[in-house]
Amino acid sequence: MHTEPKGFLGKYVFSFDHKVIGIQYLITAMFMGLVGGTLALMIRTQLQHPDMVIFSKAIITPESYLSFVTMHGTIMVFFLVSMAISGFANFLIPLQIGARDMAYPFLNMLSFWTVVPSCLLMLGSFFVPTGAAASGWTMYPPLSAVPEAVPGSGFGTTMWLLGMALFIASFTMGGLNFLVTIINCRAPGMTMWRLPIAVWGFLVATILGLLAFPPLTSAAIMLLFDRHGGTSFFVTDMVINDQVLALGDGTPLLFQHLFWFLGHPEVYVLVIPPLLMTMEIIPVFTRRPMFGYRQSVWALFIISFLSMIVWGHHMFVTGMNPYVGKYFSIATVIITAPFAVLGINLLASLWRAKLKMTVPMLFALSVISAVGFGGFGGLFLGTMVSDIFFHETYFVVGHFHLMIGVVTMLGIFAGWYFWFPKISGRMMSERLGRWHFWLTAVPMISLFIIMHLQGMGGMVRRTFDPATYDYNSGANQMLRFPITFLAFVVFFAQVIFFYNIIISLRRGEKAGKNPWHSATLEWTTPSPAPHGNFGESLPRVGCGPYEYSQGDDEEGYLPQAEGPQAGETDDA
Amino acid sequence: MNAAGLTASQRAACNRTLLGALLATVIMLFTGFAAAYLERSTSGATWERMEFPPLLLVNTFVLLLSSVALEWARRGQERGQERTLAPALALGALFVTLQCVTWFMARDAGLFVSTTAYAAFFYLLTGLHALHMVAGLIALAYASRHRDVLRFATGFWHFMGGIWLYVLLVLTVF
Numbered sequence: 001m002h003t004e005p006k007g008f009l010g011k012y013v014f015s016f017d018h019k020v021i022g023i024q025y026l027i028t029a030m031f032m033g034l035v036g037g038t039l040a041l042m043i044r045t046q047l048q049h050p051d052m053v054i055f056s057k058a059i060i061t062p063e064s065y066l067s068f069v070t071m072h073g074t075i076m077v078f079f080l081v082s083m084a085i086s087g088f089a090n091f092l093i094p095l096q097i098g099a100r101d102m103a104y105p106f107l108n109m110l111s112f113w114t115v116v117p118s119c120l121l122m123l124g125s126f127f128v129p130t131g132a133a134a135s136g137w138t139m140y141p142p143l144s145a146v147p148e149a150v151p152g153s154g155f156g157t158t159m160w161l162l163g164m165a166l167f168i169a170s171f172t173m174g175g176l177n178f179l180v181t182i183i184n185c186r187a188p189g190m191t192m193w194r195l196p197i198a199v200w201g202f203l204v205a206t207i208l209g210l211l212a213f214p215p216l217t218s219a220a221i222m223l224l225f226d227r228h229g230g231t232s233f234f235v236t237d238m239v240i241n242d243q244v245l246a247l248g249d250g251t252p253l254l255f256q257h258l259f260w261f262l263g264h265p266e267v268y269v270l271v272i273p274p275l276l277m278t279m280e281i282i283p284v285f286t287r288r289p290m291f292g293y294r295q296s297v298w299a300l301f302i303i304s305f306l307s308m309i310v311w312g313h314h315m316f317v318t319g320m321n322p323y324v325g326k327y328f329s330i331a332t333v334i335i336t337a338p339f340a341v342l343g344i345n346l347l348a349s350l351w352r353a354k355l356k357m358t359v360p361m362l363f364a365l366s367v368i369s370a371v372g373f374g375g376f377g378g379l380f381l382g383t384m385v386s387d388i389f390f391h392e393t394y395f396v397v398g399h400f401h402l403m404i405g406v407v408t409m410l411g412i413f414a415g416w417y418f419w420f421p422k423i424s425g426r427m428m429s430e431r432l433g434r435w436h437f438w439l440t441a442v443p444m445i446s447l448f449i450i451m452h453l454q455g456m457g458g459m460v461r462r463t464f465d466p467a468t469y470d471y472n473s474g475a476n477q478m479l480r481f482p483i484t485f486l487a488f489v490v491f492f493a494q495v496i497f498f499y500n501i502i503i504s505l506r507r508g509e510k511a512g513k514n515p516w517h518s519a520t521l522e523w524t525t526p527s528p529a530p531h532g533n534f535g536e537s538l539p540r541v542g543c544g545p546y547e548y549s550q551g552d553d554e555e556g557y558l559p560q561a562e563g564p565q566a567g568e569t570d571d572a
Numbered sequence: 573m574n575a576a577g578l579t580a581s582q583r584a585a586c587n588r589t590l591l592g593a594l595l596a597t598v599i600m601l602f603t604g605f606a607a608a609y610l611e612r613s614t615s616g617a618t619w620e621r622m623e624f625p626p627l628l629l630v631n632t633f634v635l636l637l638s639s640v641a642l643e644w645a646r647r648g649q650e651r652g653q654e655r656t657l658a659p660a661l662a663l664g665a666l667f668v669t670l671q672c673v674t675w676f677m678a679r680d681a682g683l684f685v686s687t688t689a690y691a692a693f694f695y696l697l698t699g700l701h702a703l704h705m706v707a708g709l710i711a712l713a714y715a716s717r718h719r720d721v722l723r724f725a726t727g728f729w730h731f732m733g734g735i736w737l738y739v740l741l742v743l744t745v746f
Contacts, residue, residue: 103590172597176594214597214601218601222605229685229692233692248689250689254611258604
């Protein structure tokens with residue numbers, strides 16, 4: 001056991017303690033989320049009033065608008081959601097499986113301190129003369145490879161690629177740690193089938209990420225060589241601004257394949273952990289065992305396997321062979337089946353249960369409806385015929401925001417309200433939490449549903465001035481206002497969230513060990529959990545994670561640490 | 573090293589899982605490049621091979637010898653004999669040096685990363701592999717002092733030897 005550090009640096013900055021590292025990740029993610037959210041508001045303002053002068057025309061120009069879109073996507077996907085999930089995984093895995101720390105605490109610290117320079121590179125790229133990367137978060141070459149194409153493809157893109165390389169390095173270190181810890185460091189009696197289901201989520205998402213990120217690394221390396229080494233992996237001879245560029249004879253499509261081989265599993269890396277954190281929270285507030293625990297885990301494995309072989313559905317319009325497209329289409333729609341298993345298990349867990357409507361439970365329920373709406377739109381995008389119409393429209397934007405923006409963020413909020421007592425030792429204010437919930441969940445879900453409608457009307461993505469196109473007048477223009485209005489509501493509702501955190505940290509009700517009467521291991525430790533988590537000896541686990549009594553009695557449950565111990569009964 | 577309060581056997585199990593997962597990511601990384609290579613070599617664009625540097629055969633032999641020397645040392649050490657990792661380390665370092673020599677020879681023959689697509693893949697694949705070999709050398713050097721990571725470092729080294737054969741296969745056959 002590493003000894004408890006005494007100094008400020010060792011305790012809060014370069015800490016080996018998984019709980020501190022988890023909180024570091026969460027705080028960094030919050031900060032990056034504010035940056036990403038501000039960018040979203042600037043994008044919405046521009047779309048709402050393409051002709052209005054905001055601050056000055058120097059801030060939102062066609063070029064910088066593209067940078068904002070690109071960096072909004074990058075920051076939200078990799079530096080808000082991924083990092084918040086890393087934060088929860090760091091904080092929860094050792095506590096929930098009954099370990100004293102991660103398997104490799106030093107690697108864990110290194111993982112966080114690799115992602116910090118990565119954040120700085122991304123943020124710093126706004127301040128280079130040519131601006132931040134501007135070819136979309138997907139970084140398609142040749143746009144991203146040729147500096148003549150758009151100003152953002154100058155030094156900003158180099159910083160983006162280096163930042164992404166550091167991010168992948170950090171993710172790999174963190175992910176290897178999660179995987180090894182879950183597999184090898186469980187407390188005595190904690191079999192794989194007794195794991196809290198959130199841990200299964202972290203495990204599966206980690207495996208997916210570890211397998212999917214390296215091909216993106218290879219693509220990023222080749223793109224860097226195309227930009228600076230004179231190679232032609234992805235670029236071809238082309239004419240830009242009447243200027244002939246002899247760049248060789250590469251294949252830009254190759255990048256798309258390598259990118260989406262990561263890109264699609266990455267969606268599941270983002271969605272699965274918050275979704276399963278939701279599944280983890282629901283039994284606590286229905287006071288019943290989860291419906292279909294094992295089936296959910298198997299469904300999860302099928303989902304993640306399928307997610308690695310369907311990347312082509314992002315590329316239907318690239319002129320791929322229709323037979324290949326048909327395969328990708330069918331494989332994509334098959335994912336619906338295991339996903340329906342998860343959905344039905346979630347709903348069945350609620351069926352005729354007596355719900356306790358606490359704030360984490362409200363957020364958990366909103367996740368279920370967001371998954372429903374988001375998944376429904378996915379059917380139209382997974383099917384080749386309709387996708388060719390919807391491609392590059394706001395239908396796509398609305399769909400992926402619902403899945404990797406709303407589902408993930410609502411799940412993360414649910415987790416935050418649920419585990420905040422364990423993080424800080426105090427309860428969040430329920431009253432403020434409810435205000436935060438209603439002003440976040442409802443506007444978030446509805447604004448992205450409206451985006452679907454706009455997309456059906458033909459509104460195209462990444463357009464600086466939508467009014468240039470005739471079809472964006474009329475109904476499509478009218479839909480713009482509710483979206484912008486709701487986006488501002490969601491952003492400023494977060495003021496309540498941050499105010500709630502500050503006020504609860506100072507004056508919140510003391511939480512005690514187990515405020516929610518939950519059965520899993522993290523609630524057997526004092527709040528906040530001490531260094532080394534579990535005192536003198538590790539807990540011995542004797543039963544599954546959701547042994548609740550199905551009654552009104554809040555004490556009627558069997559904590560995992562108190563289940564029948566091996567030797568006392570013949571453990572079937 | 574035992575930072576998370578684990579027993580020695582738990583620690584060994586952790587190292588085994590870590591090695592497996594790490595190698596999976598390495599496989600995926602090289603698969604990414606190999607997929608790009610296959611696509612690029614068959615997409616109908618110009619594709620000029622370079623003359624295969626004969627020195628690479630010598631390098632391959634040196635790498636094979638280093639694996640043998642490493643296995644000799646590991647088996648001895650696990651039986652309690654005093655066998656040093658020095659020959660394996662020396663052969664490994666020789667391999668990396670010879671790879672550098674190969675690159676310099678290719679450069680002197682007028683072949684740069686930007687000359688042809690094949691040359692670009694040649695430099696990238698061999699260079700990436702050499703980087704992993706350097707990491708492997710550091711792991712081996714560490715393992716010569718810390719017995720508990722010897723199996724981890726050995727496994728990584730042998731595996732990267734296998735990846736070298738894969739790189740050779742890709743560069744010569746396809």
